[in-house]
Amino acid sequence: MRFRRALAVLALTGMPLASSVSAHRVDEYLQAAQVSIDRNRVALDVYLTPGTATVSAVVAAIDRSGDGHVSADEAHAYASAVVGRLSLVLDGTPIPIVLQTYDYPSAEALAAGVGSIRVRAAGLVERMAEGEHLLVLHNGFWTPESVYLANAMLPRDSAVAILGQERDGPQTRLAIRYRLDGVVPSWFGTPRGVWLTLGAVSIALVGLWYRRTITTTVRRREAC
Amino acid sequence: VWLVSVAWAGLAAVWLGAQVRPEPAGSAAGAMTAAQAFLGALDSGQLTRARYAFGDPVKSRWHNLPPTMQSRAGIGFADLTPAQRELGTAVLRSVLSPYGFAKVQAILAADQYFGDVMRTGGGFPTGPNAYMLAIFGTPSASAPWSVQFNGHHLGVNVTIVGRNRVLAPTLTAAYPNIYQKDGKEIVVLAEEAGRALKLVQSLTETQRPQAILRNQTWDFLLGPGHDGEIIQPEGIRGSEMTAAQREMLLDVAAAWVNIVDEDTARAKMAEVRRSVADTYFLWSGDTTVLGKAYFRVQGPAILIEYSPQTVNGPGSVGFRGGGPGRGGAGGVANDPNRALDPTHVHAVYRDFTNDYGSQWVGAAR
Numbered sequence: 001m002r003f004r005r006a007l008a009v010l011a012l013t014g015m016p017l018a019s020s021v022s023a024h025r026v027d028e029y030l031q032a033a034q035v036s037i038d039r040n041r042v043a044l045d046v047y048l049t050p051g052t053a054t055v056s057a058v059v060a061a062i063d064r065s066g067d068g069h070v071s072a073d074e075a076h077a078y079a080s081a082v083v084g085r086l087s088l089v090l091d092g093t094p095i096p097i098v099l100q101t102y103d104y105p106s107a108e109a110l111a112a113g114v115g116s117i118r119v120r121a122a123g124l125v126e127r128m129a130e131g132e133h134l135l136v137l138h139n140g141f142w143t144p145e146s147v148y149l150a151n152a153m154l155p156r157d158s159a160v161a162i163l164g165q166e167r168d169g170p171q172t173r174l175a176i177r178y179r180l181d182g183v184v185p186s187w188f189g190t191p192r193g194v195w196l197t198l199g200a201v202s203i204a205l206v207g208l209w210y211r212r213t214i215t216t217t218v219r220r221r222e223a224c
Numbered sequence: 225v226w227l228v229s230v231a232w233a234g235l236a237a238v239w240l241g242a243q244v245r246p247e248p249a250g251s252a253a254g255a256m257t258a259a260q261a262f263l264g265a266l267d268s269g270q271l272t273r274a275r276y277a278f279g280d281p282v283k284s285r286w287h288n289l290p291p292t293m294q295s296r297a298g299i300g301f302a303d304l305t306p307a308q309r310e311l312g313t314a315v316l317r318s319v320l321s322p323y324g325f326a327k328v329q330a331i332l333a334a335d336q337y338f339g340d341v342m343r344t345g346g347g348f349p350t351g352p353n354a355y356m357l358a359i360f361g362t363p364s365a366s367a368p369w370s371v372q373f374n375g376h377h378l379g380v381n382v383t384i385v386g387r388n389r390v391l392a393p394t395l396t397a398a399y400p401n402i403y404q405k406d407g408k409e410i411v412v413l414a415e416e417a418g419r420a421l422k423l424v425q426s427l428t429e430t431q432r433p434q435a436i437l438r439n440q441t442w443d444f445l446l447g448p449g450h451d452g453e454i455i456q457p458e459g460i461r462g463s464e465m466t467a468a469q470r471e472m473l474l475d476v477a478a479a480w481v482n483i484v485d486e487d488t489a490r491a492k493m494a495e496v497r498r499s500v501a502d503t504y505f506l507w508s509g510d511t512t513v514l515g516k517a518y519f520r521v522q523g524p525a526i527l528i529e530y531s532p533q534t535v536n537g538p539g540s541v542g543f544r545g546g547g548p549g550r551g552g553a554g555g556v557a558n559d560p561n562r563a564l565d566p567t568h569v570h571a572v573y574r575d576f577t578n579d580y581g582s583q584w585v586g587a588a589r
Contacts, residue, residue, distance in 0.1 A: 026534075153455055153456060167438075
């Protein structure tokens, strides 16, 4: 695996490849969290970007065996450790978070201070009630070099509307106020939905007319 | 019956007319001819590096890094003859406005200055020949095709579908963005920040809390590798600005929109103007000094993020040993007092509704 080989080189050489580049992130470990909310699910994406002066420490934290290779287990363990330090609280109740996927960048990009490890997780929630909610993310994956960003994504689910975002100073905590509106079928409001609705209303009107006609006819016969 | 039919036909025509988007009148033929001339001048080996299928996923690998550090599409200008370089430059010129072309040239010159003057030791090739040009699809008057010009601190993507063009996503960046050369001060991507600074300084005490984030923003959010993502808009909305402030907001947007050819830019600015009430402006950082703040313009069909970098500024490795609270030895990185470097900026321009011409591509196939 190319990433493993290159990481091995970085780990063994102590990594100062890009100090001469003088062009990108250096002594920070940027952790950018993105929160996507829909009616019954919260998705978390964390992009972890070590600067050129912090990448060797990050690689060492991933390569726990110190053998210069990052095994699949070590890659999984690091992603799990990140997710293990995240917490989500919905309306005062903690919700479980599960690791879903993770990607590691090319070692060259990592070394240059622009490669991001992407960790994707999901917060498992019961079907949410309509109305306002408060979701609080806390990123507790701390290293001395870490700087943080935390942002809500524009909901893809039209039933969800973000009302506001509040962050603490370092952005390890993000509180998102949002509203869940009445859940309507996804086709509603589309041209197809309009035609279907018109069709259904027409059928219902014809049905009503037919029933009324039959009822009137029966009454007339009874009257006769 | 006839009257009703005619009335319905009239209503249908009006409705259909309202659905048709005005087409920018960019000179598609000029760009097509320039791209054909460039491709026609390449040998077969060069052609395989310069031409890709329109939908080739390598298109999304444009990056801020130098090509030697992160592979991507295209043939390097260093691998072209002077005559071929002229033709490649003509392709770029054909899809950009004079303003946009000058901006690209200024970014390349800053990169050259960085390599020649600022950098010590090895590294990567810099300057105009260190950039890559790729053509996706076959240059055509109707089928979709695109031009990508990419290298350190620059990623231009122009997609052309018939008479329509879009400049998104595009990365503009510079380091240094202000420097002295031949006794003259050269400014790259600083005037844009000046427009935004003017806007933030015009905000009233009531407006400022809406527009200004209390937190430090360390980087842009939707740079390379973030295609298809949309962040929740934040900041002050155009509808909450005065008419003069909305003009300033449009002025900021124009600094990026006007990179593309003038007809396309005019149509795009009209679109941005129509949705200015729903366009947000967010600021994070110093409101008194040029270039020491992140800002974001986000509307239904536009995103601009401008992000000074912390690298090489106080608090970075080069300044270790600096005073307390500056991230020097023993300091912490996550220090709100860390300064941003106003001479090293990254900016990204996107069109959420039409990155890579996605809006037109389906219809053209």
